[in-house]
Amino acid sequence: MGMTITEKILRDHTDLKEIHPGMLINAKVDVALGNDITAPIAIEEFRKAGGDRVFDTSRVILVPDHFTPNKDIDSAMQCKVLRDFAREQDLKHCFEVGTVGIEHALLPEQGLVLPGDLVIGADSHTCTYGALGAFATGVGSTDLAAAMLTGEAWFKVPETMKVVLHGSLKRWVSGKDLILYIIGRIGVDGARYKAMEFTGEVVARLGMADRLTMANMVIEAGAKNGIFVPDEITKTYVQGRATRNWQLYDSDPDAVYGSTLEIDVSGIEPQIAFPHLPSNTRGVSEAGDIRIDQVVIGSCTNGRIEDLRIAAGILKGRKAAPYVRLIVIPATPQVYRMALREGLIEIFLDAGAAVSTPTCGPCLGGHMGVLAKGERAVSTTNRNFVGRMGHKESEVYLASPAVAAASAVLARIAGPDALEAS
Template sequence: MGLTITEKILLRHTDLTDIRPGMLINARVDVALGHDITAPIAIDEFRKAGGGKVFDPAKVVLVADHFTPNKDILSAGQVKILREFAREQGLTHYYEGGRCGVEHVLLHEKGIVVPGDVVIGADSHTCTYGALGAFSTGVGSTDLAAVMMTGEVWLRVPESMEIVLHGRPGRWVSGKDVILHVIGRIGVDGALYKAMEFKGDGVSALTLADRLTMANMVIEAGAKNGIFAPDAITEAYVKERADRPGILLASDPDARYAERLEVDVAALEPQVAFPHLPSNTRGIRDVGNVPIDQVYIGSCTNGRIEDLRIAAALLKGRKAAPGLRLIVVPTTPEVYGMALREGLLEIFLAADAVIGPPTCGACLGGHMGILAEGERAVATTNRNFVGRMGHTKSEVYLANPAVAAASAVLGRIAGPDEL
């Protein structure tokens, strides 16, 4: 019986000779990631257990991206814990200030993750790197502490679910719409504990940015990891950025899947997830009249240069609707620099946008874009739970950057075709 790509990667990170879903394994870890709100607890646990030195200072990555630039004294204290630990341990990859960006964009940009890796991060959106053909999943702080000590993680080998994509996306349809559509169909626990493997002829029509957005959101369906077999697009991206080539794996033709889902990508329209679950999706034509107070374009889901280009193309020569706050956050210094050189920031400024520094801030209701009671936002982010971006009586609507930009101009949720 053949193996899926997820099973193959995990098997290569153990001393076992065979692997099956349901097995409890200890896997060797290539990249262990933490940030300013999960790593302090991990560091505490690491010290309490007499941690000594981390298993490999080149493989433990700390990114101070959540409540930064430090939003208050407590947050500054959290970052200080990271900084001192990074110094003491001699970590190769510690990022803060102007070298720092939203972690799940920064890591692939810096070539820290390559295909075939096992990546464990104390952040639920660590699943993003599945887009590169890595096994990548989120854990809690204590799991991270254990990985920092031992270089290994305990995992239950997940069953895989195959999601077969057909056709090319239409003009304003992106990876965001594909993943929202899938979550809408299977629900927020539709892939609980499973690997979501995306395949089919539709994959080659998706950019790497699209795939990163999709893998980023598999956690919103409860999945352990999302994965795309690497292709020429992946290989070219990694070659340009990483020192390690990685291992390009693919599922065997006779690999076993627990479920199969077919998606006609060509038939999709832009999707909007209504409050308060990412699965509460509607096509843009069925949205109705929903006036909004804020539009947020950013985050590890949709704050890449590709996303900013789409938003800028629609915002060029237009302005945010009166009374609406438009916030654009390029996710890393590299994305920021590209947006600057390409003239995108000029367009956002002229559209009356606030351009924020790279940070996770507003997406999780941390800072720099909090919603008041009764306010509504369209966000290119990944979660719209109660209170996610602020007051428990505020509302978040998830959408792609094109819908976000069009909505900013019209002051209500709208598709780009309405401009």
């Protein structure tokens, strides 16, 4: 019987000859990831279990990116736990302020996660790496502790939902709009426990940045992982970055899918997810007159150089409206440097933006752009739950970098077409 790419990767990380959806398996992990929020608990659990040495010093990766540069004493203490552990264990990859980027932008960029890998991360957006043709999924701190100790993790093999995207994309429609549209169609638990495999002629033309954005947000539909079968775009991205060998997998023609979702994308316009669920989506032209106080462009979802180029293209020669706070956060130091060289940072500064060093900061209401009571933000991030970016009576509207940039100029939710017409 044919197998999906997800099933093949999982099988090849066990001693089993065959696996099928629903089976509980113990699998070897290629990379185990933690951040400054989740790793402290994992490290404590690792020690409580009598952990002495991690299973592999180059495959346990710590990325203090959420509350860094440290926003207060408590967050500084948490980062110190990571730093001390990294030194003690001689970890090869523990990133310090100055080299740290947002984990899910940083690891692919640095060639630390690769096609065919099985990656777990104590961060729900670990599913991002499925864009490379890896099996990657978010877990909790105790799972991370177990993997640091044993190099293994337990999984229930997911059934796969095949998402086939036909047609051609309208101008300004990006991977962010596609994934918001899909979440809007199937709901925040529409893919619960499942693998989402993206395919079709639209996917074949999507660049890696868009694929990373889409895989990043499958958790917002409840999925276990999102995955793209690797192609030439994948190979081009990985070559020159990879720090070790990788393996390309595909899905068999007779692979068995739990369900198939066929979508013609031709009619889709840029999408907005209204408060307070990522599934609460509508087209930007149907947004109505919603005044905003803040715009955030960045995050593991949309903080890559391609995202900043789109935003800068719209902001060039324009300014954020009075009383709209525009915050731009390149996701990694390399993205920051590229943006600087390409003149994007100057465009952002001219537009009145605050440009920050890489951090998750505002996405989770941590720091660097927390909202007051009653305030509204348009954000390229991934969640708009109650209180996500600050006060419980604040609101987050999720959108693409193009919509975020246009909205900053117009002080209301609007797409680039509305900006050009204004």
